[in-house]
Amino acid sequence: MDGCSGNGAPRAVVVGGGIGGLTAAVALVRRGWRVTVLERAAELKPVGSGIGLAPNAQRALDVIGLGDAIRALAAWQGEGGLRTPSGRWLSRTDPQAAAKAFGGPMVLLHRATLIDTLAAALPEGALRTGESAELADPGAADRPAVVRTADGDIEADLVVGADGINSALRKALFPAHPGTAYSGFTTWRVVVPGHGRPFAPHETWGPGRIWGTQPLKDGRVYAYAAARAPQGGQAPDGELAELHKLFGAWHDPIPAVLEAAEGVPVLRNDVHRIAEALPAYHRGRVALIGDAAHAMAPTLGQGGNQAIEDAIVLAHHADPYGGLATGLAHYSAERLPRTMGIVRKAERTARLNMLRNPAGIAVRNALISAVSALGPAVALRSFADIATWQPPVRTYADQARKQDTARRQETP
Ligand SMILES: Cc1cc2nc3c(=O)[nH]c(=O)nc-3n(C[C@H](O)[C@H](O)[C@H](O)COP(=O)(O)OP(=O)(O)OC[C@H]3O[C@@H](n4cnc5c(N)ncnc54)[C@H](O)[C@@H]3O)c2cc1C
Known part of the structure; x- marks a missing residue:
């Protein structure tokens, strides 16, 4: 397929x-x-949320020349760790050890910063907002794909389905697939002005609920929380009141963050994950990426990271001038096992996060403390397979050089 x-x-x-x-x-x-x-959406304006990028996604951004810009705009992970609601530390993170084990720092930035940086790297006119699209034809070797918009049909040699967790393109390509399933918990996210007092970044695990507080580079604070809840719930007195009820008595700085959240929009999202693996991440001339292909629980902070990896691997295999069918098959074969492995790992982590039974919590916490006592190398091992991922090429400049050398070697 060319x-x-x-x-x-x-x-x-x-x-x-x-x-x-x-x-x-x-x-x-x-x-x-x-x-x-x-x-x-009429405009690209993500509000109320930070995003953590591990070295795997940063390496993917390095390929397109944006890694340094993102690292410069982000807060690098400092010393922090995992706590109980009373404030007791279960484990401490060692940023130097993490950077050594993973080959780079963990960073956090506001989503709007990431989106703005990516959008600014596009050629003028490439992005059309306020344009809802559907797939009219996935295309085949002998015909283009067709995407339908209110302004008319667009023929394409390649379509990328990056339409998120409720992907209509996924449904169009794989109508028999069951889609997503509710993970049993809901999440809240908020970005608040800094409350002036220094704090150690932390994630805190209580019975059936968790809270995280992380600094952004500009002094604001990103907080997220999750709790078991029936699907589709809304807090009767507003989401901030619900957060006060669930977390207001937890350790410092959580009460101060809640106070600073007065009048600030709080995002609430139920967590869904892909119910089972898709048969492939492509069909015809269409490739699915990100949550459209493999929505996952946010417990490893990898949904967006994996979307970034997908994008880089897809572009690597999608040669504009030939072999698209083979390229898309390579894309599926590389991405499906890795991303579904992470979907399952995130689900297992969610079960640990959301334990409610006191005996189970006591055993879990004792295990975390014991592993932490063995030193950072042991504690970091479980994330290393995710964070040490390497993209297929280091940068596009390298790829162009390699292709040039190969072409010269082929020329008699
Ligand atoms: C509480 C929480 C915390 C998280 N934290 C992290 C984290 O720290 N790190 C991380 O990596 N991930 C994190 N994630 C996951 C991450 O947010 C997602 O995995 C990521 O946003 C997926 O990106 P995407 O581009 O696939 O989809 P989306 O970001 O959902 O983008 C899909 C886009 O498609 C558009 N769209 C949909 N349908 C159409 C259509 N028909 N036509 C045109 N446009 C359409 C939508 O408007 C949207 O802009 C978190 C998630 C949650 C819930």
Whole structure:
């Protein structure tokens, strides 16, 4: 299957301008595709949330030349750790040991900063907001894919389905797939002005609920929380009142963060994950990336990281000038096992996070403390397979050099 555009570079249409879609768009442009991103929201403006990027996603961003910019805009993980609601430390993080084990720092930034940086790297006119899209035809070797919008149909040599957890493209490609399942808990996220007092970043695990507080580089504070809850619930007195009820008596700085959240929008999202693995992450000329392909619980902080990895691997395999069918098959074969392994690991971590039974909690906490006492290398081991991932190429400059050398070697 080769590119089938009549004139100009082959055309890729990306449906969804979230983290995955924008990263894919930048990577495909760097690879020589003519790219259009269709985003249904009127503007790209993620509010109320930070995002942690582990070294795996940063290496993927290095490929498209944005890793340094992101690291410069982010807060690097400092000393912190895991606590109980009374404030007792169960384990401490050692940022130097983590950076050594994973080959780089863990960083945190506001989502808007990440989205703005990605969008700014696109050619002018590539991003069309306020454009809801659906898949009219996935295409095949002898015909382009077709994406339908209110402004008309668009033919594409490649379509990237980056339309998130409720992906309509996933349903169109794999109608028999059961979609997503509720993970049994809901989450809250809020970004508040700094409350002036220094604090150690932490995640705190209580019975059936957790809370995290992390600093952003600009002095604001990102807090997230999760608790077991029936699906579709809304707090009767507002989400901030619910957070006070669930976490107001927990250790410092949680009460101060709750106070600072007065009048600030609090995001609430039930957590769903992909119910079972898709048969593939592509069909015809369409590839699925990010939550559309493998929505996962946020307990490892990897949903967005994996969307970024997907984007880079997809662009690597999607040669605009030939072999698209093989390229997409390689993409599925590489990404499906890795991402589904992480989906399952995130689910197992969620079960540990959300334990309610006091005996179970006592055993879990004792185990965490015991592992922590063995030193950072042991404690970090369980995340190393995720964080040490290497992209297929170091940078596109390297790839261009390699292709050039290969071409010269082939020339008699
Ligand atoms: C509480 C919480 C904390 C998290 N923390 C982290 C973290 O620290 N690190 C991390 O890596 N991940 C984290 N995640 C997960 C992360 O948010 C997601 O995995 C990530 O946003 C997925 O990116 P995406 O691009 O696939 O989808 P999305 O970000 O959902 O983007 C999809 C886009 O597609 C658009 N769209 C949908 N349908 C259409 C259509 N028909 N036409 C056009 N546009 C359409 C949507 O408007 C949206 O902009 C967290 C999630 C939660 C709930």
